Amino acid sequence: MLPNTSPSTRGKQSVWSSGLDSISSLKNYDHTYVLMGDYNSTWDHSIFRSLLGSRFVDSSEQAGEGFHMTYPANSDLPSVIEIDHIVHDKGVVVGDMKTVEIAGSDHKALLATLEATAD
Structure with a gap:
């Protein structure tokens, strides 16, 4: 489960930054991580790029298929922004990746096939 990554709207920037900083701090632990969500x-x-650092990658970038637009969904508007991500250690490789509409959600889900590589 992701920490609170509330939108960075007026008055909530510190909550948003704190949530992303806590994800970034995981790079200090010796585990393999797959972190997905909004x-x-x-x-x-820049804070998103910073949390990736030299350890983590964004599945969408690694897949090499361009952006996977996830927001908004289930509306008359097309999905025009990718704010949902699957972030993982560089030792994890992404295969197929796609977005799927979920009834009742204003975000599309990201689905990906992930495989951990041998150390």
Whole structure:
């Protein structure tokens, strides 16, 4: 489960930054991580790029298929922004990746096939 990654709207930037910083701090532990959810951030946010650092990758980037637009969904508007992400250690490889509409959600789900590589 992700920490609180509330939208970075007026008055909530510190909560949003704190949530992303706590994800970034996982790079200090000796575990293999796969972290997925609504990050409320894009590659345009330096804090998102910073949390990836030299250890983590974004599945969408690793898949090499371009962006996987997840928001908004289930509306007359097309999905035009990728704020949901699957972030994982570089030792995990992404295969197929796609978005799927979920009834009642304003976000599309990200589905991916992930495989841990041998150390």
